[in-house]
Amino acid sequence: MSFSVPSDLSGGLYFLNGVRTTVKTSTSFDVMEPRIGAVVAKCPIADKSIVDQAVQLAATVQPDWGDLTALERGKILRKAAEIIRANLEDIARWEVKTNGKSIYEARMDIESSADCFDFYGGVAPAVLQGDQIDLPGGPRQRFAYTRREPLGVVGCIGVWNYPFLTCIWKVAPALAAGNAVIFKPSPFAPASPVLLGEILTAAGVPHGVYGVVQGEAETGNFMSVHPLIRKLSFTGSVGGGMALQRQAAAENVKPVTLELGGKSGLIIFDDCDVKSAVAGAVLANFLNQGQVCSNASRVFVQRGILNDFTSALLKECDRKLKIGDPFDEETRVGANINEPHLKKILEFIESAKKE
Structure with missing residues (x-):
């Protein structure tokens, strides 16, 4: 499948079942282009049913993705890196429109994003194979072994200052390990993770393995308590991270990775x-x-x-x-x-x- 960077946001700001799309909900937020300080789109806010739809699909298709060998998944991720490098200038310009940073910095972000896919695509076969441990004693030779398996569906909540790069920091290791991913971008910079979805589809990631839902704190709350989301990764404020961790622990004690604001x-x-x-x-x-x-x-x-x-x-x-x-x-x-x-x-x- 070929890939090209779209010219605008008219195709929608959701990525579901392998395609860029839109949804109908009762609420929305304004999508700004920082460079010109103007509203360029209205984005529907995902309600509980839309989050559930995305998660259910991801949970259905994840086992087939997880059954691929780490080497097979790694090849697909490295293909994503190739696509990113082949379209680096257009993706960088997209990132400028999304975030407002200089084209000089955006190019470095996109190159680093490709490197991230190359790294996790290459390292996965080595780190996911498990270990064999010989056990002493007894009349027979005994051993134990570890087996590394995917968690299932991973929920990721992103940030606006590096929309494309920080999305890939979360998505690349999760996919390499055989998980499916539901990603919620920051409403301040919602477009780049959708673009990533099209890149992943072009690289060969099966439909539904990667999905993007949009919204604010409430949408993140729906993700944090969903029983089929087995792990959360959050980048954002200290207050937001604390709230997310409380919700995740209150419902089903899922592991949470937090990268919070610095001082x-x-x-x-x-x-x-x-x-x-x-x-x-x-x-x-x-x-x-x-x-x-x-x-x-x-x-x-x-x-x-x-x-x-x-x-x-x-x-x-x-x-x-x-x-x-x-x-x-x-x-x-x-x-x-x-x-x-x-x-x-x-x-x-x-x-x-x-x-």
């Missing part, structure tokens, strides 16, 4: 190489418009070099960080994800001026 500090001492420290501070604070959970939200500089460091930092920012249209090849700081986020940043700037 990283960067400490710079007076014996540092100032040039290297400045370069590190720029990277740690302004990558992806500063919208990275591991970015340095606080920078502590030893007083003796504060003036020199600050002066050098401002010069480096002025030299390297061109603000502009994300599609401009020279741009390094593109659009923030939405207007409320931009207003929050401006409030911090005004607060710093007053201090």
Whole structure:
């Protein structure tokens, strides 16, 4: 099956039974294009019945996917990597429209996404084969063995700052291990995981093994308590992760993997190489418009070099960080994800001026 990046969102923002589609529900959210600050679509919010439909289908087809050898699944994932690389520029431009980051950064994200599929497609046969353990004692030779089996259906809830890449971080290992996946993107950047679905279908993933449902917190709640979802992976806020873990434990004690917001500090001492420290501070604070959970939200500089460091930092920012249209090849700081986020940043700037 061939693959090409669509020109717009008219084909729908759901991915069910191997095809991009839409659904009818009573509620929806606005889909924004950060680059232009405009609503480009309305996306229906998945209710309980739609989540259940996607999960039931995934549970039905997962055993056949899980029965493939790890080598066979790995070949399909590496085929997905080939498709991504063959369409890298178009996918990167899609990511710019979805997220607002510069085309310069988007290309790196997409290349890394292909690498992720290559890695898990290659490593799966080695790590999934299990072990044999010889047991001492007794008149006969005895041994035990471990067998690694898929969990079944895995529920994944994604984030908006790296929509394509972080989706693949969750999906690639889950598929490599023989699981089916239901993915819920962030409503701030809902389109890229749907694009991934079309790539996976073109690579040979059976229909229904990967599905995308859309929504906000309530849709995630439906996933967290669904009895056929055997594991959850969540990237997002601390509060959201805590709520998800409580719900998962209250219903059926399923395992939960959480990657939550960070509060990283960067400490710079007076014996540092100032040039290297400045370069590190720029990277740690302004990558992806500063919208990275591991970015340095606080920078502590030893007083003796504060003036020199600050002066050098401002010069480096002025030299390297061109603000502009994300599609401009020279741009390094593109659009923030939405207007409320931009207003929050401006409030911090005004607060710093007053201090």
